[in-house]
Amino acid sequence: MDDIDRKILNLLQKDATLSTADIAESVGLSTTPCWRRIQILEQEGYITRRVALVDRNKVNVPLDVFVAIRTNEHNWKWLDEFAEIVCEFPEVVELYRMSGEIDYLMRVVVPDMAAYDIFYKSLIKKVQLTDVSSSFAMERIKYTTALPLDYALDDARSRRRKV
Known part of the structure; x- marks a missing residue:
């Protein structure tokens, strides 16, 4: 590159x-x-796909909910089942396995808290979780899908970002 x-x-x-x-x-x-x-x-996989970004307000999903999940289950079978179940929910737009005090972090988009409550109840019916903590974003200050390219490798050699 x-x-x-x-x-x-x-x-x-x-x-x-x-x-x-x-x-x-x-x-x-x-x-x-x-x-x-x-x-x-x-x-070479630098471009993985081309998509259209949709205005979230026009499709009525303005609320971001960050859901921190803890579980006592730490095995591949549970993880596979959990991931499969979570991926069935279109409201879940991001899911991460984390280090630290929480095991998984999700970003969920919904119209309002009532819709999130329905989502939450559906989720806990399908999968056993130890602790679920939800935080509601009050304002989106920065959002981008563009990745910083200053760290991309030059001609298969690594380079540090110039300061």
């Missing part, structure tokens, strides 16, 4: 609908070499 690849990825992270010609012009390439670079970035 070089600076041109990083520029291409930054542009695509901001707007995946940009034409190859527009990207090429922005990064100083002609269309064909730019298209080849994008194809290579996809083949």
Whole structure:
């Protein structure tokens, strides 16, 4: 990966609908070499998919709930079952296995607290949990799907971020 690849990825992270010609012009390439670079970035797994970001208010899921979960079950069978059950809920948009005091952290999006209560009751019917703690986001201050590319490796050599 070089600076041109990083520029291409930054542009695509901001707007995946940009034409190859527009990207090429922005990064100083002609269309064909730019298209080849994008194809290579996809083949090598740098670009995993292209999606549309939907306005959460227009689809009535403005509330973020961060759900911290603790369990006494620490085995693969339980984890597989838990992950399968949680992934069935469209309200769960992120799920992480954590280190520290909590075992799992979820981000759930719902219209309001009443909808979260329905979600919560459905979840605890399906899976045994030791402790569930929910925090409701009062305001979203920063949100992005764009990843920082300053840490991307140059030509298979690692480099530190320039300060």
